[in-house]
Amino acid sequence: MPEGHIIHRLAKELNETLGKRPVHATSPQGRFSAGAEVLNGERLVKADAFGKYLFCDFGLDQILHIHLGLIGKLRRLHAPIPEPVGVIRLRLEGDDDAWDLSGPTRCDLISPDEMESIISRLGADPLRRNSDLIQTRELLRSSRKPIGARVLDQDVIAGIGNVYRAEILFLCGISPLRPSNTIKDDEFDCLWSHTVELMRIGKRLGRIVTTDPTEIGKPRGRMNDSERLYAYKQEHCRRCGTELVVAKVGGRSIWYCPTCQPG
Ligand SMILES: [Zn+2]
Structure with a gap:
């Protein structure tokens, strides 16, 4: 599933190419x-992302x-624009670029009130400014759910998906199994700051890269798939060599290091 960084990147590119x-x-x-008939001939004023939602x-x-x-895609096409291939729900065509939307969970026209209602149910978005972090921290800790599941709750933090949660918990040394109400202030600060930094990198690169260039010995933009992550779908801990544990948390698999993420 595309995580928040991809949706924010799409919003930026839509504005650049169709505005x-x-x-x-x-x-x-x-x-x-x-719906397409309503939009046809209109100019895009602004595309904007909130968590994994695009408006x-x-x-x-x-x-x-x-x-x-889970499977939706919004693909950019360059001129000359080819005939649609596959099942395309919506094509938006500008002068030089076009976008093909396929397989979305939602694609509809809604009122501004409905949009506000969706946004109001979302938690803090690491890629937007002015989040209320004290409120977010207390909300996160208001549950005994494992922290690995809690960080996927879009009404707490909007935009984190399965890859980022494994990486961020690894980098903060927090076991995904710990109850959320045991997360300390400094641990929350670590989670939030890593989430903001890594999702900004992901938005810029168009893919998730969480490893430190000094540890890998090459810039993030040149890392291959076996170098760009610490925990997600990895066999051994990149830092201590321990075999990673795979657990079902929040209904999805998460990989973690029992040595670096004790408890
Ligand atoms: Zn380790």
């Missing part, structure tokens, strides 16, 4: 024909709401 002229909107698959404002009384879910 200047009216778009040509179609639904090659047909399931969003009525595109075309200056109408309805806002395009997209959630990619």
Whole structure:
């Protein structure tokens, strides 16, 4: 599933590629024909991301709401724009670039009030400024759930997915099994600061890279897939060599080092 960094990157690229002229909107698959008709000929005023939600404002009384879910994709195409391939829910075509949306969990037109209601249910987004961190910390600790599950709760922190949670807990030396209400202030600060830093790097690079360039011996942009992560789907701890443990936490697999993440 695309994590928050990808949605923020998509919003930025949509603004850069579609914001200047009216778009040509179609639904090659047909399931969003009525919606595409509303958007056709309009200009994108602003695309914005909140956690894993993407909202595109075309200056109408309805806002395009997209959630990619587990398998959804929003792909950028360059001119000359090819014929649609596969099941494309929505194509937004500008002068030089086009975007194809396939397999989303949500793609619909909603009112500004509905958008506000979705945003109001989301927790702090590490890629947006002005989060209330004291409130976020207390909310995170208000549950006895394992911390590995709690950081996936989008109403606490919006945007973290399965890869980032494994990496951030590893870097902070916190076992994913610890009850959330045992997380100390300095541990929360560590979780938050790593989340912000790593998701900013991920947004810039378009992929998740959490390892330290000095540890790997090359810049992040040149790391290959076997070098860019500490814990997620790894066999041994990159730092101490211990075999990693795989556990189901929050219904999904997480990898952690029992030595570096005790408790
Ligand atoms: Zn270790």
